[in-house]
Amino acid sequence: MQTVKALRQMRQGLCPKISEEDFELLFRRMSPVQTPYWCCPGSPPELKWRTDFDSAALCFQKRTAREIVKGRFQGGKIAYVFADELPLFAALYQSKGGPSQAGTELLEILSREGPMSVRMLKELTGCPVKEITTELHRLQRKFLVFEDQADSEWDRCWYRMEEVFPNLQAEKPEFSKALETVILRFAWLHVVTTLENLTSFYELPARKLQGALRELMEQGTLVPYREGLALAEDLPLLNGPELEPAPGVAVLNRNDFLVRANEYWLKEVYRYPGWEALQYLYIDGAFGGVTVGKFHNGPFEIEDILLHIPPEEWEKRKEEILAAVALENPSVRPRHYCGKPL
Numbered sequence: 001m002q003t004v005k006a007l008r009q010m011r012q013g014l015c016p017k018i019s020e021e022d023f024e025l026l027f028r029r030m031s032p033v034q035t036p037y038w039c040c041p042g043s044p045p046e047l048k049w050r051t052d053f054d055s056a057a058l059c060f061q062k063r064t065a066r067e068i069v070k071g072r073f074q075g076g077k078i079a080y081v082f083a084d085e086l087p088l089f090a091a092l093y094q095s096k097g098g099p100s101q102a103g104t105e106l107l108e109i110l111s112r113e114g115p116m117s118v119r120m121l122k123e124l125t126g127c128p129v130k131e132i133t134t135e136l137h138r139l140q141r142k143f144l145v146f147e148d149q150a151d152s153e154w155d156r157c158w159y160r161m162e163e164v165f166p167n168l169q170a171e172k173p174e175f176s177k178a179l180e181t182v183i184l185r186f187a188w189l190h191v192v193t194t195l196e197n198l199t200s201f202y203e204l205p206a207r208k209l210q211g212a213l214r215e216l217m218e219q220g221t222l223v224p225y226r227e228g229l230a231l232a233e234d235l236p237l238l239n240g241p242e243l244e245p246a247p248g249v250a251v252l253n254r255n256d257f258l259v260r261a262n263e264y265w266l267k268e269v270y271r272y273p274g275w276e277a278l279q280y281l282y283i284d285g286a287f288g289g290v291t292v293g294k295f296h297n298g299p300f301e302i303e304d305i306l307l308h309i310p311p312e313e314w315e316k317r318k319e320e321i322l323a324a325v326a327l328e329n330p331s332v333r334p335r336h337y338c339g340k341p342l
Contacts, residue, residue, distance in 0.1 A: 001226075002242050002243060002244055002245060002285075003237065003238055003240075003242050003243040004191045004192050004226075004238070005245035005284070005285030005286055006243035006244060006245040006246070006285060007191045007234075007237065007238075007243065008189070008190065008191050008258075008285060009245055009246055009285050011188060011189050011191070012026070012030075012050060012189055012257065012258070013026055013047065013049075013050030013051060014049060014050060014246075014248075014250055014282070014285075015245075015246035015248060017049075017050060017051055017052040018047075018050060018051055018052070019051075019052060019053070020051075020053055020058065023047070023051065023055065023058060024082070026047060026050065027047065027068070027082070028082055028085065028185070029185040029186075029188065029189055030047070030189065030257045031079075031080070031081045031082070031085065031089070032071070032073040032074060032077075032079030032080065032081050032089060033045040033047070033079055033080050033081070033257075034074075034077060034078065034079040034080075034255040034260070035078060035079075035080075035255065036048065036253045036255055037253045037254035037255040038253075038254075038295045038300075040152070041152075041154060042149060042151070042152035042153065042154065042156075043056075043152065044056050044059040044060040044063055044080075044152075045059050045068070045079070045080045046059055048252070048253065048256065048328075049250040049251075049252065049282075059080070060151075060152075063080070063149060063150065064150050064151060066083055066148075066150075066164075067082065067083060068080045068081065068082055068083065069081065069082075069083045069086065069146070070147050070149040071086070071089065071093075071140065071143075071147075072093070072137065072140045072141045073089055073092075073093045074093070074201075074202060074203040075203040076137070076141055077203075083165070086143075086165055086168055087167075087168055087169075087171035087172045087173065088172075088173060088178050088181060088182075089178075090143045090168060090169070090172050091172045091173050091174065091175050091177075091178035092175065092178050092179065092182065092202070092204065093141070093143075094141075094142060094143045094172075095138075095141045095142050097142075099138070099139055099142065099144060100135070100138070102127075102131070102135045103135050103138055103139050103142075103144070105125075106121065106132070106135055106136065106139065106145075107139065107144060107145070107160060109121065109124065109125070110145070110158065110159065110160050111160060115148070115157040115158060115159045115163075116157060116158060117155045117156060117157050117158070118132050118133055118136070118155070118158070119155055121158075136158055143161055143168065143169075144160070144161050145158050145159065145160060145161055146158070146159045146160070146161045146163075146164045146165065148164075175208075176212065176215070179204070179208065179209070179212040180212055180215070180216060182202065183198060183209070183212055183213065183216065183222075184216070184221065184231070186198060186201065186202075186261070187222060187229065187230065187231050188231060189257070190261060191230060191234065191238075192225055192226055192227075192228040192229070192230050193222075193228050193229050193230070194227065194228040194229070195209055195210055195213060196264050196265075197228075197261045197262065197264075198213075198261075199264070200260060200261055200262065200263045200264045201257070201260045201261040213229065217229070220232055223235065225238060245284050245285030245286075246284070246285070247284050248283075248284065249281060249282070249283050249317070249320055249321055249324040250281075250282040250324065251279045251280075251281055251282075251291070251324050251325055251327070251328035251329075252279060252280045252281075252282050253279055253328075254277070254278075254279070254280075256280075258282065258287075259280050262287065266280060266287065269308070270290040270306075270308075272292050272306070275292035275293055275294070275303055275304070276292065276293065276294060276295060277290050277291075277292060278290075278291045278292060278293050278295065278300050278302060279291045279325075279328060279329075281305075281307070281321065281324070281325075283307075283309060283317075283321075287308070288307060288308050288309040289305060289306060289307040289308055289309065289321070290305075290306055290308075291304070291305050291306075291325060291329075291334065292304050292305075292306060293334075298331075299329065299331045299332040300329060300332060301332070302325070302329060302332055302333075302334040302335065303334070303335050303336060304334065304335065304336040304337070304338075304339060305321060305322075305325060305334050305336070305337050305338065306338065306339075307321075307338055314337075314338050318337060321337075322334070322337065322342075
């Protein structure tokens with residue numbers, strides 16, 4: 001598994017970090033890219049720990065230019081994709097059925113009046129903000145409206161999707177083709193992939209993912225490797241001279257690609273009654289610890305840093321781990337390290 005760890009680090013920009021020139025390709029492969037877990041409303045997505053530049057600032061610029069756009073994917077979660085890939089993700093995530101009566105009325109208003117904010121819709125209809133936003137989110141999951149999150153302001157405009165992206169529905173690929181596209185991206189990034197990884201990240205029906213995996217295996221594109229599947233083209237690397245993962249610590253938020261792809265087992269292994277898992281420590285190419293505490297608007301309350309690496313490593317790597325945690329949480333000091341007060 002050392003080679004698998006090393007390849008994951010390299011392909012995901014964890015070591016070495018990627019430059020701005022390689023950003024777009026990695027973002028596409030990791031899409032949909034969610035915003036950091038527990039962030040301010042309107043925050044842009046970012047590829048934390050993976051770039052040698054400020055990825056949040058670049059994403060802010062690309063969002064303003066509508067190069068990347070906001071939508072609801074993965075069970076209705078807010079995330080971003082490149083605008084030209086909206087048809088790909090509409091094929092995967094567009095919810096079935098037509099709009100409700102309330103949704104139809106909102107669409108008629110947007111057609112007649114043009115783009116409007118929730119505040120403007122409230123003034124026009126007299127409906128409560130909560131009802132309007134709930135209905136807009138339903139329409140968003142149907143890919144019927146577009147939320148123009150051009151900056152971090154709260155009062156943003158909503159458009160009819162066809163006004164901004166008139167060819168979206170015509171350019172949608174077949175569901176099966178779209179599914180194969182994202183699975184192959186995922187397999188390249190994660191190196192060895194399981195059905196559980198895919199279900200955890202994409203939040204699509206397991207039976208459909210399983211059918212796509214079966215098809216890709218029949219094509220010879222994916223092949224069994226250890227307890228999962230790998231790209232056939234990766235076998236020479238996986239079976240060749242062993243690669244060593246780079247030493248280092250990354251502190252990953254709960255919406256990070258690697259965390260979301262492994263959430264199904266992380267939430268079972270890193271469970272501590274009375275505390276929440278705030279971030280996961282990715283140590284030398286594998287999950288090896290967690291910060292626990294409480295989420296807050298502002299600095300998190302970090303009660304402890306708990307490690308799942310050999311105990312003899314705890315003290316040796318203490319300063320390195322504390323520095324990585326401080327980089328992710330610059331305004332708070334953990335209270336404990338491996339159960340001992342700091």
